[in-house]
Amino acid sequence: NAGVTQTPKFRVLKTGQSMTLLCAQDMNHEYMYWYRQDPGMGLRLIHYSVGEGTTAKGEVPDGYNVSRLKKQNFLLGLESAAPSQTSVYFCASRLGGTGAYEQYFGPGTRLTVT
């Protein structure tokens, strides 16, 4: 049981390049989330998904796209990277429904855009 995994762990991009971050979970969780973490700002929600084939915008969605084609995977895309997207990105998942379900986090992806 690997929990939540993220690929890659580190990446350096040049401005304007594109990339996709992959999140995978093996806990059969309905809900998945993408956050970015910046110093002094905590975690900010980029996009989330409440089920296969569904996505929704979070607090800071601009410049990112997501897809949830399979229940276990949640992809985060950067179409044209900007230095402001330099950050650590975390994926999380949780059970569905309205209960007090905690989120399970992946180890993070450190992205640098030069």
Added chain:
Amino acid sequence: AQSVTQPDIHITVSEGASLELRCNYSYGATPYLFWYVQSPGQGLQLLLKYFSGDTLVQGIKGFEAEFKRSQSSFNLRKPSVHWSDAAEYFCAVGFTSGTYKYIFGTGTRLKVLA
């Protein structure tokens, strides 16, 4: 608007001393409340959560937290800190209806002196 405040950015304590990390929230009802810990270079790990019932909740690693409705607070405590507790701590709020999102505080970085 819903919000979470962790007023202390940094806290330094001596090993063996007691610890209290503050968390205040703004929400019209009782939310679900969580404390997470993040060690350097790692993802977030759940310490404890509150959703109803006894307002004093016990978590892992000897941590506890007390929910005080009148103060809209959910402070984290530990009677005797160990050097391995040095990390960043995040308070998070989940909402009981209408959204599947969570709001995280900006974090408190704990330093432990030997």
